[in-house]
Amino acid sequence: MKKNGTTLLEVLLAVAMLALAMIPMFGLMSSSNTASRIQKIEGVAANLAKEEMNKWMYVIDPTSFPDDGVEEYVNRAPFVVEGNEVEIKVRVYRHQNTSTNVKYPDFVWHDFRTTCPDSTEGNNLDSKTNQVTRTIEEVTRDATRPRLIDIVMQVRWKTPTTSWSDVNKFFLVSRRGWM
């Protein structure tokens, strides 16, 4: 009798230990499942953001860009992938040609016919080169077209069971030249 009683106690203890170990395990597995979904959609979000940024850098005509500093969805609404959502918003900032300066070299005049035979430079141009600073408007004919446009893309993602969070977010920043 004494031997049987010990075994029962032992089994009860074992079951209790098992339960203590398994309860957090179930919690961990549940949170792991959510995290896996989040990580999967994060990868999808990065790919979508890359495609969208490429479009805004090289494909979309800048005349179709939204107004200066106005936020806009790239797809009018969040992308939905396997029930998860990816939100990509973009803002553009145009640098005004009237206030944006460019620097360029200006050579001091020297008689190249006597000092540069057969296209070989016979002068040390370091001492004959000056730096000039002008606004873009002063050096281009088409002054109305903003030549440099900053593009900021904000990318966020979430699963159906989570809410929008600053943790699940990144930015892409670039500058487009309007040729």
Next chain:
Amino acid sequence: MDVKQNAARPRIPCRKRTGSRKGVAIIIVLTFIIGTLAFAMAMFYFRKEVKQQNVLNVNFLQANFLTQAAVQHALVKCRILPQEAYDAGMALQGYCPLQAVIVDDPDDLPDRGTSSSKAMQIFIGDCTSDPTKGIPWDSRIQNDFGIDPNDWKYEVASMSVIAAFTKPDKKLFVLTSQIIASGTVIEHRGGRGARSELMTKTIELTRKIN
């Protein structure tokens, strides 16, 4: 027949209980728990690895688009100041920017004179987001998104000339140039520090001779 066979089967003696089974259940359960915990740990580290890979991918994208910004900046400058770009390239090569470089015999190239990099340094010097040297990001970006401009930088590292020649039949000066741009981002998410990328772009500048 069957009865006979059964009767002929040798009897295997039962193993005699030699020790106590006391404590066996706990050992089994502990083994199971250790195995389960090992599985959980493996799952945790795998998840962490995937997370790090995602952060790396995003960091790459961020730095890569900054280098593209540098290339775009340089291209805009070449577009709005083509003569200055051409002259700076010719000075870098040691050729007079005002004269044709005519090659009749590829084995007998014109001599190069004194190379001067000053013009090129001036030309690419402001192709950066550094506010002290070039054109900074629009100030509203920091207010709208809380982005620190010091964490997002690009610059044109160099612009070298790889070929300069003249096409007399087309009355055209041609200069092939290579732009090397770099972009660096410090993304605080993931805490991996600065990430830099380099990009090379080859362009051809031409100058029409009247």
